[in-house]
Amino acid sequence: MKIQSSKxxxxxLSLFTVHYSLFTASNxxxxxxxxxxxxxxxxxxxxxxxxxxxxxxxYKLKKLSSVDLSFKPLVGLMAAVVxxxxxxxxxxxxxxxxxxxxxxxxxxxxxxxxxxxLITAVALLIQALFLAHGxxxxxxxxxxxxxxxxxxxxxxxxxxxxxxxxxxAVSGFMAGLFADWATYLTTSVELASGIKGDxxxxxxxxKILIAFIPTxxxxxxxxxxxxxxxxxxxxxxxxxxLVKMRVLKPGEAI
Numbered sequence: 539m540k541i542q543s544s545k546x547x548x549x550x551l552s553l554f555t556v557h558y559s560l561f562t563a564s565n566x567x568x569x570x571x572x573x574x575x576x577x578x579x580x581x582x583x584x585x586x587x588x589x590x591x592x593x594x595x596x597y598k599l600k601k602l603s604s605v606d607l608s609f610k611p612l613v614g615l616m617a618a619v620v621x622x623x624x625x626x627x628x629x630x631x632x633x634x635x636x637x638x639x640x641x642x643x644x645x646x647x648x649x650x651x652x653x654x655x656l657i658t659a660v661a662l663l664i665q666a667l668f669l670a671h672g673x674x675x676x677x678x679x680x681x682x683x684x685x686x687x688x689x690x691x692x693x694x695x696x697x698x699x700x701x702x703x704x705x706x707a708v709s710g711f712m713a714g715l716f717a718d719w720a721t722y723l724t725t726s727v728e729l730a731s732g733i734k735g736d737x738x739x740x741x742x743x744x745k746i747l748i749a750f751i752p753t754x755x756x757x758x759x760x761x762x763x764x765x766x767x768x769x770x771x772x773x774x775x776x777x778x779x780l781v782k783m784r785v786l787k788p789g790e791a792i
Contacts, residue, residue: 570638570662570680571728573673580732585678588659591686595656602653616645617657623764624661624684625671639757642688643717643765647696647710648772648783651689658685679732683724692717692765696785706773707766714765718758722750 576584603609623641645654659681665671672680696713700706730743772780780786 570665570672570684571676571725573666573675575673576676576679576728576732580728581675581679584676584682584728588678588681588686591652591655592659592681595652595654595659598650598652599656613649613653613657616649616653617660620645620654620657621661621664623761625665625669639761639764640684640688640718640721641761642684642721643692643696643710643714643761644768646689646692646717647713647765647769647785648780651686651693654689654693655681655685658689679725679728683728684721687724688717688721691720707770710766710769711762713762715758715762717765718761719754722754722758723747726750 599610599613603613620641623639626638642654642658645657649657659677662672662677662680662684663674666674666677692713695716696709699709699712704712726743726747729746730739734742769780769785773786777786781788
């Protein structure tokens with residue numbers, strides 16, 4: 539118990555230490571929000587928002603893995619899926635960042651938002667450290683946009699549609715679509731808030747949002763199709779896994 543508590547304290551300390559040490563870094567043309575784009579106060583704010591969600595994910599992982607030894611390997615597999623899917627950047631020069639599919643729709647559906655946020659945080663950290671995709675100073679903001687908003691949008695959309703008996707393919711498609719678009723809507727808010735200076739928020743937010751549309755509109759549709767395909771494949775081949783992960787009720791399995 540003490541070991542777990544120490545690890546968590548180290549994690550929190552590391553998160554804030556990273557932000558204090560990296561704000562003088564030059565801008566990098568990188569996936570997610572680039573290093574150094576957000577001013578210190580905004581980066582710190584998004585980090586403070588991200589911390590409790592990541593802590594929630596760690597708590598849920600410990601709780602669920604303690605009752606099911608097969609849960610951690612499943613989380614690892616899903617983390618790899620999110621990492622690979624979100625490593626497909628398409629530059630958006632006018633927004634200072636890149637568009638890309640996220641993968642949080644499928645992870646939110648299968649593992650729930652808490653675990654999805656945690657694995658997104660890990661994927662983003664590895665990308666920032668080893669691939670120069672995104673930044674360490676903007677890690678908290680990227681967790682909020684891709685992890686928190688993407689995961690909740692995918693999870694809640696899927697559950698809402700299934701509750702009114704929408705079929706699993708359409709529910710999966712809409713979950714992936716809204717998870718992707720929610721991520722970029724939030725990214726637009728983060729960028730506009732951070733770089734507006736004394737200017738009005740809405741005009742800059744609108745410009746950034748429009749800049750994403752040419753890439754993110756089709757990418758959202760593509761991510762919806764990928765999410766639907768993965769859910770339907772599991773439904774056909776391994777419905778028992780969907781029941782185990784509470785995506786389906788026992789009576790809904792084939």
